[in-house]
Amino acid sequence: MATVTPHDVQQAASLLQPFILRTPLLESLALNLMTKARIMVKAENLQTGGSFKVRGALHRVLKLSPTEKAKGVIAFSSGNFGQGLAAACGQLSDPPVQCTIVMPGDTPMAKQTRARSYGATVVLSNIVPGINREVTAAELAEELASTHKYTLLHPFEDPDVIAGQGSCGVEICQQCQEQCNLDTGPDMLLIPTGGGGLAAGCALAVHAVYGDAVSMYAVEPEGYDDHRLSFAQGSRVGLTGNPVSLCDSLQAVSPGKNTFPITRRLLAGALVVNDSEVRNAMKVAFETLQLVLEPGGAVGLAAVLSGKCGDVEGKTIVVIASGGNTDYEKFSTIMGGGSTCRSSSSSGGVESKL
């Protein structure tokens, strides 16, 4: 098992600083009055590539050896990790690093197009010249990596990715001290959680500064509460089934093997929110913060607004708004009460959406 230390996270933050946006820690008077709490929103939806994922992706790319850089990288993802990696390789690296993203065949054209616009090669897992059988995106990525000597990148297991995501937590600590004189830290930190890369990285960063003074929670969508179950059992639980959830970016079925030892040690627990609570949080973010959040990016705010954090009156709560990659039509469908389906079985497993 690979370990990640607070020092690794701090180093990652320094390395990334010239390349990424230090996203704002935002407050809304209206939201504070509504909740009777002080809600500080770390707006990672404004990050390059539309989510925090570029942090870990770029950190991993910066740590590649010269030979690995020359050969290029590959990942399987229809979601934010793919967008973040494409942006990291094609736009933020100088010179650019060749990048292939394997997406399931049913990935919306807008996501394919945007990854291509960043400079990535997009391969659809059901349309593969020279391969005459059904393969998942994961299998295909492994085959292509092996054939072309690409470095295969994992969205949350890689220690360099975890350390990179933690740079978000480093910024939160800096911003709490700079903007708010919060020397003792906020009362609570809420982290949207799929595989646990963001949660593990940020927990390391925040615990290093504030110790146990900040109660940190993973927030998961209903049906994908693998962290909650794993914390209760004391070991990694794997979910089965294929429940419907709006939160396509948080559909991990098990905590990562490298993230879980960290999150188990440092988090106070996991909170679970349902689609209706997520939809409401997206609307509140729109109207009080003027931010567009994707469903997975809104689970932290949903936990506050739905009372899942208990009585928050008078408390200071940092909420990570982890991403905002949604087009208007999809947002509008969600606001209308429609639910999007889980990725089809051709997607090569849950990680393809991460």
Added chain:
Amino acid sequence: MATVTPHDVQQAASLLQPFILRTPLLESLALNLMTKARIMVKAENLQTGGSFKVRGALHRVLKLSPTEKAKGVIAFSSGNFGQGLAAACGQLSDPPVQCTIVMPGDTPMAKQTRARSYGATVVLSNIVPGINREVTAAELAEELASTHKYTLLHPFEDPDVIAGQGSCGVEICQQCQEQCNLDTGPDMLLIPTGGGGLAAGCALAVHAVYGDAVSMYAVEPEGYDDHRLSFAQGSRVGLTGNPVSLCDSLQAVSPGKNTFPITRRLLAGALVVNDSEVRNAMKVAFETLQLVLEPGGAVGLAAVLSGKCGDVEGKTIVVIASGGNTDYEKFSTIMGGGSTCRSSSSSGGVESKL
């Protein structure tokens, strides 16, 4: 005629700094690739109160004499200036300053409720105890100011308000140098313009740092192009009529008498965008910047996307996104192609929406 100097603007920025958000100067890879330019968006929609208006309002309030502070202030506005002033007086001033906002009777309940939640007293101009005749919001505000010795605040004519709005320009200059090493400044600055307070204040700030190197433009909605006409004529033109426009926050009918001498001297001109261009810009901001903009807040981006700035390839353009106060239903109606009407005749004139 009252004058405002670059020094006044600099002083205002220092005075305001502890109280307001230094809004981020955001970039989007997708937007840059789409426009082949470097577009830097000053996200004033994220400002306290949902628009830049709190800057000027709070600056004016901070400059009140102790006696004036004790008596309280009043303004007539159904829009962003009212929200900003309510926030400044009720939430940012310590101790709070009593604040009355006169709104036309047809002001949406959400805006009334939010101003009240900040601590303001809201008076509707068609429901006035003890006044048995039709009065406009402007007339009523003057009457109440006279009766109660309130200080009546104007959304763009007051020199302290103009200087306060200019703090946005001071931040833009700082952020260009910090984030982008743009020692010579951007090529262009686009400023949404109603009465011209933001344009005048920001022009003073940016010209003081970069001189004539930055081409600065007021951007106005079709039907409210009073700056364009006034620049052409060399003196303040007053519009008549009541054209329909999505941009309810920019419906001034004449440049301010204190703003025009500044904007005429420092701006390169005025650009005009129509509702369809504004609607498109709101959608692009939603999908590439993850920002919610109100129509008036999107006119700068609309000018870039519609080609009104000419060929922008390779240029660096700072766009002020001046506000984001819209609820989801209204946004959704606009996206569906619906147009909102100009304020009713009971509104007391155009300034009520500013």
